Amino acid sequence: MDHILYSITTEHDVRWLVAAGLICVLGMATALHLLAAARQQAGTRRRFSIVLAALISGLAVFTTHFVALHGYQPGQEIRYAVWPTVGSFALALGSFGLAAGAVMAQPTRLFRALSGVVALVGVAGMHFLGISGLSLAGDIGWEPGIVALAIGGGLVLALLSGGVVYGPGLARRLATALGGTLAVAFLHLTAMGAMVIAPGIETDRGLTVSSGVMTGVIVAMVLAIAGVAAVIAWTTWASQSGALKRFREALDAMPDGMAFYDAEDRLVLWNHRYAEVNPELSSTLKAGMTFREIIQIGLDEDLYADARGRRAEWIQERLDSRRALTTTMEQRIAGDRWLRVSDRRTAAGGIVTVCTDITDLKNDARALAEARDVAQSANSAKSQFLANMSHEIRTPLNGVIGIAQALAKTPLSAQQEEMLELIQSSGRTLQVLLSDILDLARVESGRLELASDAFHLGQAVREAAQLYETSAEAKGLQFFVEIAPEADRWIIGDVVRVKQILTNLVSNAVKFTASGFVSLTAAAGPDRGGEPTLRFSIEDTGIGFDSDTRERLFSRFEQADGAITRRFGGSGLGLAISRQLAEMMGGDLDCESEPSGGSAFILTIPFMAAEAPAAAACVVALSTDDEPSTIRVLLADDHPVNRKVVEMILAQANVELTAVENGAEAVQACREGDFDIILMDMQMPVMDGLTATREIRLNEAAMGLARTPIVMLTANALSEHIASAEAAGADRHLAKPFDAAELLELVATLPHAAAASLAA
Known part of the structure; x- marks a missing residue:
């Protein structure tokens, strides 16, 4: 350890060591940037980036080694043997080429660690081969333990830098460059502490160069590294600047307004359309404004109709909605303008706000709604017209068919029978046509x-x-x-x-x-x-x-x-x-x-199968001595032809017919006399058939009278007409034009059915 500290503090000039370290960091960072760029490239450009990264890293480490040697002061002149020096340079380039290939082969920690080891082994070989080329007065020896420490420590640092620290992102690339420089520095300085120079006669090492020549070579290498780094930095800046410019152009070309707010809800950037859809902000927008300040401008100009009278609540609601991951709202602006505002939160906590002017869409929707209402009104009017026309046609048609059926019961000549058949055939055709029109009205109104x-x-x-x-x-x-x-x-x-x-x-x-x-x-x-x-x-x-x-x-x-x-x-x-x-x-x-x-x-x-219903009990009206033989019928109809038709049809049966012209007369007739069945038209002057039916039922309930069967004999044949008749108290609904046999059957059976039901 003393040898290492002595070598660092006494035998080396610290200024040269610092310079060597900076060169190594710069070169390795540049090489790592090139490898990162190569991952996004393909073909020739990818291969060129990998080769250039290997060349820059090898050149940087070689330069680092000899700059550090320039700071070594053994107390005598140092000359450099050419071929060992060239060999060490080739060894550096080759090892870093292999390391670059390992890194790009597989993006895994194992291959990154392997590349660090390969690079450090090459650096060690470069170091010892380069030292062997030094021309000194004496023999160079080594202390094996310190040499092993130098290589082992360097390998550990290289392994950690490549396998653990190295990864995507600028910060991790810089950390890896520092770690690699530390591994190279540890290897170099520790190995220099292991070097022992024994006094002796300087041996002939062949062709050598002086320190001055070597300094020139190193300066050229440093300039090359710096030049490549500068070119890469400029290219990166130009690329980012161009990308930013293109992004800005694309942003301004968007048809919707867009703004980006940071995590503090402060405005960072926006496009021209954002200012256009918010004209009140166009002259006041500036980076750093908070969203709260921006909406306050609109509030001060009274732009938000739904905020009037409740500003504080409205502001809180608007700010709360922006805290969600995503929110979309439609906002009405003064001047009958509408904006659709969408807020999307980014992973970093910022907010992207998109404003779309939907005024035209709202106007179109309003116009479509008005057109829909007009169409529905027209359709309803058409359906009502069809229903009215059906009613108006059914009334006279009922007279034609009814009289024809009554006429058919009288003696006729052959020619008259033929003419009558034509009348009945035409009547049936009209009846089918009316039924089709009625069904059409029911389908269109949804009432079928x-x-x-x-x-x-x-x-x-x-x-x-x-x-x-x-x-x-x-x-x-x-x-x-x-x-x-x-x-x-x-x-x-x-x-x-x-x-x-x-x-x-x-x-x-x-x-x-x-x-x-x-x-x-x-x-x-x-x-x-x-x-x-x-x-x-x-x-x-x-x-x-x-x-x-x-x-x-x-x-x-x-x-x-x-x-x-x-x-x-x-x-x-x-x-x-x-x-x-x-x-x-x-x-x-x-x-x-x-x-x-x-x-x-x-x-x-x-196909929905059903079981055959139980046979209905046959109801047979048996005549008794107490039962009247004549059926008393009350007919209420304002149309004289219809009254005549009913009279002619019922003339075929044992019927006592009383005819009135409106509902009021029908109610009065029921109060003054008894009837077995009532035939009631629905549309009549003075009092309609529904009101008359309700009055008759109220009178029956008040007087404790038996329920008289009421048949709505009307041209109103829609389902709602039938429902209204049942609600008023009618028992049956017979639409005009009706079949004479059907009317006769109702008059003959309904009173008996009502009496049987009452008796039960």
């Missing part, structure tokens, strides 16, 4: 509801087909109805709507087929989502249609034959409504066809 009752599917299919069997036979068509056993059973569903779809499809098939056949089949369909289905197929050999027609066939008011010279009538609503009904049931309706090749319409609906 499906029943969920048990019914016999086979019977429903046969009844739907039977309506058009005669028409098919009249055209000479073969008419087939096939029901598979699994479909000929009770199911749960809406029998009315199922029959409506099937009759519509069968009607079209018969209408558009001139020769051949029409068939209706019902069978089990393929499972959908594990649930069973029913599949109905209506096929014909009619005119068919092409793919373009198929695309629009299920649209409203569309027909395959839409020309002015068309041969087939219809509203173009049936298929559209049928598909909507199928979808409401959870199924679908589709078709396949080709021109002149017939068509096939396929209806698929869910």
Whole structure:
């Protein structure tokens, strides 16, 4: 240890040692920076950076060694043998080349530690080979223990620097450079303390150079290292400056305003758009402002409508929201401007604020909402118009159909019967059209509801087909109805709507087929989502249609034959409504066809099997001596034609009819007399049918009278009309135009059913 301290304090000039240390730190730091850059590169640039790093590190350590030797003062002139000196330089370069290769081969601690060991071994070889080339008066010897300490200590320091300290980041690279310099310094100074010069005659070492020449070489090497370091520093600065400039240009090109605040919520940088969307800040924005100061400017100018009267609370809410990792809010600014403000917290605790001017979006949304309201109002008006027109048309149509049905019960000539059949056929056509319009109004208003009752599917299919069997036979068509056993059973569903779809499809098939056949089949369909289905197929050999027609066939008011010279009538609503009904049931309706090749319409609906209900008890009205033989009927209707129609229909039965023109007269008539059944119109002057029904029920309750059956006999046929009638106290709802047989059945059975219910 004394030898080491003596060598450092007495035999070396400390100024040269400090200079050597600075050179080593600078060279190693530059080499480590080049290796870090090489990790981000590829190909030739990567290889060039690795080679340059090896050259700089080897050159730096070699220069460090000989600068430190210049500070060595053995008391005699030192000359340097050329070839050992050149060999030590090559050894330094080679070892650091291997070390650089090991570092870049695998980014693991093991390979980093291995590179430190390889580099230190090369430094040791360079040191002892270089010392062997010194030309002194005497023989150079070594103390083995101190030499072992020098090499071992240097290896430990190199191992720690490469395996532990070395890593990503500028700080760790600088720490590794200091650690490597410390390892080189420990090796050099400890080994110099182990050197022993025995007096003797100077031996001939061949070609040598003086210290002056060696100083010139070292100066050139130092300048080379400094030059490379300066070039790298300038390149790094220029690259960062260019990247920052490009980043700033990209930031200013953003369509949204963006600002960055540090962990103390102080403004660091912002783009031009940030000032544009916050014009009140454009002249006052400066780095270092806090966010609290910035919003205070807006408060002072009364920009935030939702902060009026509650500034302190508003400020606290705004600051609290910025503490979250992410938050987005829409802020209304004076002048009917809107901003969407998004705050995102960074890993370092800073906040990135993005401001987007959404004034146009808000205006567009407002315009769209107004347009939606107008469209909804127009749609509602259209639906109301359809409902009103349905009502207005049903009233006179009821007179036409009712009188025709009454006329059919009288003796007629053959010509009169033919004319009457035309009237009834036209009436049925109008009735179907009105039903389609009514269904359209119900669907568009969302008021169409499906029943969920048990019914016999086979019977429903046969009844739907039977309506058009005669028409098919009249055209000479073969008419087939096939029901598979699994479909000929009770199911749960809406029998009315199922029959409506099937009759519509069968009607079209018969209408558009001139020769051949029409068939209706019902069978089990393929499972959908594990649930069973029913599949109905209506096929014909009619005119068919092409793919373009198929695309629009299920649209409203569309027909395959839409020309002015068309041969087939219809509203173009049936298929559209049928598909909507199928979808409401959870199924679908589709078709396949080709021109002149017939068509096939396929209806698929869910299959929900049901047990056959118990047979209903038959209610038979038995006549007794105490039971009156005449049914007393009160009719309230303001339309004289409708009153006449009802009178003519009921004339076929044993009925005593009392007719009044409004609800008030109906209420008075009920108070003055007894009736077995009341037929009540809904829309009447003086007092409407709903109000009259409520008054009648109140009078019955007050007087303790039996409940008289009330039938709403009206053209108001929407679901809400039916619900209103039930709520008022009506028992049944019969929409105009009604079938004479249906009215006669109600008048004949409803009073007896009410009496039986009362007796029970």
